[in-house]
Amino acid sequence: MPFARTTGVQLAEADASLVRGSLAWAPELCTAMGVLHGGALMTLADSVGAVCAFLNLPPGATTSTVESKTNFFRAVRSGTLHAVARPLHTGGSIVVVQTELSDDDGRAVGMTVQSQAVRGGDRG
Numbered sequence: 001m002p003f004a005r006t007t008g009v010q011l012a013e014a015d016a017s018l019v020r021g022s023l024a025w026a027p028e029l030c031t032a033m034g035v036l037h038g039g040a041l042m043t044l045a046d047s048v049g050a051v052c053a054f055l056n057l058p059p060g061a062t063t064s065t066v067e068s069k070t071n072f073f074r075a076v077r078s079g080t081l082h083a084v085a086r087p088l089h090t091g092g093s094i095v096v097v098q099t100e101l102s103d104d105d106g107r108a109v110g111m112t113v114q115s116q117a118v119r120g121g122d123r124g
């Protein structure tokens, strides 16, 4: 995923039940007053969530995000943003993934729930 790489998203762990990733705070990723931009948070969540969805696809299928909703609980002004994604629903046509975002102190920063279309492959 070139955009994720350009943004600085790092993947730490990935299997079908749990995917972990992170994004380091950087001035160029901020909106006003040194606060990490909401789009940067959503980029990390979507990237980690998409990997989670991909790992839950039937053989030969691909996926695309078709819906995504994020709550922002707390601003991030330094350190590293952490993401943990888990599948909520793995259907034949839709996979739904929930991603928790937290800061270096383990405080909840945000929550994303996204829907991923299942395209092609053997849907059973």
Ligand SMILES: CC(C)(COP(=O)(O)OP(=O)(O)OC[C@H]1O[C@@H](n2cnc3c(N)ncnc32)[C@H](O)[C@@H]1OP(=O)(O)O)[C@@H](O)C(=O)NCCC(=O)NCCSC(=O)Cc1ccccc1
Pocket: 031, 035, 036, 037, 038, 039, 042, 072, 073, 074, 075, 076
């Ligand atoms: C501040 C508030 C909005 C409301 O607080 P609540 O939920 O009612 O909870 P609570 O009162 O418990 O306070 C929690 C913590 O907040 C602190 N705090 C409180 N008031 C203020 C204040 N006026 N200013 C600063 N900080 C304040 C407070 O001290 C506490 O910290 P502490 O425990 O003391 O260390 C919080 O939910 C928040 O910061 N959310 C994240 C927003 C964010 O970063 N968005 C992304 C960037 S926007 C963007 O890019 C747009 C976009 C989006 C999408 C795509 C593209 C673009």
